[in-house]
Amino acid sequence: MHIDRRELLKLVGLGGVVLGSGLPGFSLAASKGKVAEDFFFLQLSDTHWGFSGPPNPEADKTLKQVVQAVNASKAKPDFIVFTGDLTHTTDDDALRRKRMTEFKTIVADLKAPKVYFLPGEHDASLDKGQAYQENFGALHQSFQHKGVHFIAIDNVSDPAGAVGDTQIDWIKSELGKLDKDAPIVVLTHRPLFDLYPQWDWATADGAKVIQVLEPYRHLTVFYGHIHQENHRMTGHIAHHSAKSLMFPLPAPGSVPKRQPVAWDPEHPARGLGYRGVDVAAKDPTLKLEEFDVKGGRV
Amino acid sequence: MRGVLLGVVLGLALELAGRGLAAEAPPPRVIKMTAKKFEYSPAEVHIKKGEHVVLELSSLDRKHGFKLPELGIRADVPPGGTARVEVTAEKAGRFPFACDVFCGDGHEDMTGTLIVDP
Numbered sequence: 001m002h003i004d005r006r007e008l009l010k011l012v013g014l015g016g017v018v019l020g021s022g023l024p025g026f027s028l029a030a031s032k033g034k035v036a037e038d039f040f041f042l043q044l045s046d047t048h049w050g051f052s053g054p055p056n057p058e059a060d061k062t063l064k065q066v067v068q069a070v071n072a073s074k075a076k077p078d079f080i081v082f083t084g085d086l087t088h089t090t091d092d093d094a095l096r097r098k099r100m101t102e103f104k105t106i107v108a109d110l111k112a113p114k115v116y117f118l119p120g121e122h123d124a125s126l127d128k129g130q131a132y133q134e135n136f137g138a139l140h141q142s143f144q145h146k147g148v149h150f151i152a153i154d155n156v157s158d159p160a161g162a163v164g165d166t167q168i169d170w171i172k173s174e175l176g177k178l179d180k181d182a183p184i185v186v187l188t189h190r191p192l193f194d195l196y197p198q199w200d201w202a203t204a205d206g207a208k209v210i211q212v213l214e215p216y217r218h219l220t221v222f223y224g225h226i227h228q229e230n231h232r233m234t235g236h237i238a239h240h241s242a243k244s245l246m247f248p249l250p251a252p253g254s255v256p257k258r259q260p261v262a263w264d265p266e267h268p269a270r271g272l273g274y275r276g277v278d279v280a281a282k283d284p285t286l287k288l289e290e291f292d293v294k295g296g297r298v
Numbered sequence: 299m300r301g302v303l304l305g306v307v308l309g310l311a312l313e314l315a316g317r318g319l320a321a322e323a324p325p326p327r328v329i330k331m332t333a334k335k336f337e338y339s340p341a342e343v344h345i346k347k348g349e350h351v352v353l354e355l356s357s358l359d360r361k362h363g364f365k366l367p368e369l370g371i372r373a374d375v376p377p378g379g380t381a382r383v384e385v386t387a388e389k390a391g392r393f394p395f396a397c398d399v400f401c402g403d404g405h406e407d408m409t410g411t412l413i414v415d416p
Contacts (some may be wrong), residue, residue, distance in 0.1 A: 089403050125400035159400040160374075197367040198394040200406070256394075258406055291374065 035183055035281040036147040037060035039078040040286040042070065042112075043275040046244035048101035048122065049106070049288055051088035055247035055260035058268065061105055062245055062293055066274060069295030071111045075276070078145060079114045082109030083158065083224040083242060084120025084189030093127065116143070120189045120224065121156040129157035140167055142174050148279060149178055152187040155203045161190055162204035184219040191241065192224055193234050201226055210234055220286060226252070228271070229290065240288060243273040269293045326384065333375045333397065334358035336404030347390045351407040353383040363399035366412060369383045372398065387414040
């Protein structure tokens with residue numbers, strides 16, 4: 001089942017600003033009372049620090065602009081999560097580390113109590129996550145926030161884009177501690193389902209992972225990798241991809257090659273942006289808001 | 299005894315005939331392909347509908363992948379080695395393939411198309 005943004009807005013009856021829903025699969029909870037209090041977090045993705053080229057003539061400015069926009073916003077997030085491809089890949093190990101250091105320096109200015117990072121294949125595939133771990137810590141992790149359980153999955157440090165049986169066992173063990181009605185958010189870089197494997201928009205063993213997630217009734221996935229919004233259901237699980245902060249990519253299969261969408265000087269940074277996620281405790285739902293690089297609502 | 303002997307002779311004759319038939323089946327056409335950062339050569343491969351071919355892929359530099367999702371095909375293409383992929387396309391059309399082992403800045407461009415002619 002594929003739901004595009006317009007259809008989703010129509011379904012939930014909201015006008016142009018807030019993507020939100022109490023629809024099955026879009027809701028974190030029927031688990032009333034399990035989310036301790038309202039909170040708000042941001043998802044930033046695919047910053048590709050170190051990239052340069054015509055798809056973004058402002059490549060060295062966009063991330064800094066977003067940091068300013070986030071800091072200037074009245075709505076203060078509880079935390080920020082970066083869902084991978086923090087840096088643009090390079091064969092040069094020293095340059096990879098330099099890009100990671102520069103990225104960390106820029107995002108250190110973010111005014112948020114906590115910032116979480118996930119790796120993307122550009123960060124971690126060529127050296128199996130070595131430089132990433134030196135700079136950002138574990139490749140996969142879990143954490144809790146106000147009653148919501150977050151599980152961050154690594155599907156990139158294996159260059160074949162697999163999660164692997166060892167990590168799948170870890171996911172099982174993390175989920176095994178939780179009630180089937182617990183509110184759960186899964187974070188990852190690649191889509192866990194076969195979004196468009198012709199462009200490598202998939203996880204090699206994603207079906208196994210989804211099978212493990214399936215019994216949990218209030219579970220939502222946020223990911224990156226495809227540089228655009230996409231909202232898809234697998235069974236009752238909703239999967240939401242985020243925009244990039246470097247260059248947008250075309251809709252899956254819409255053109256022969258997955259080349260970046262050309263920069264439009266009339267509309268600089270069009271197609272780039274980040275996401276806010278509101279988690280409401282009282283009537284537990286999950287609402288998505290999309291922002292452009294200047295922090296304006298899209 | 300005579301009946302048993304006749305049976306053995308008949309069996310042998312049938313087996314030999316069977317071998318003869320098997321030997322007449324044409325071997326699949328082998329299409330040699332190379333993979334290197336960040337391209338396949340050839341990037342377009344033509345076969346005929348219903349034709350049975352073997353794609354013989356070798357890597358000129360590092361490990362790559364070969365994924366052709368619409369026909370359920372994937373293989374690793376190791377450096378210094380060869381991957382043999384058997385393909386029988388039952389319908390005409392264009393079927394994209396791509397490297398699915400991340401290989402660097404340009405990995406996303408490493409794609410090609412299997413074109414099955416009617």
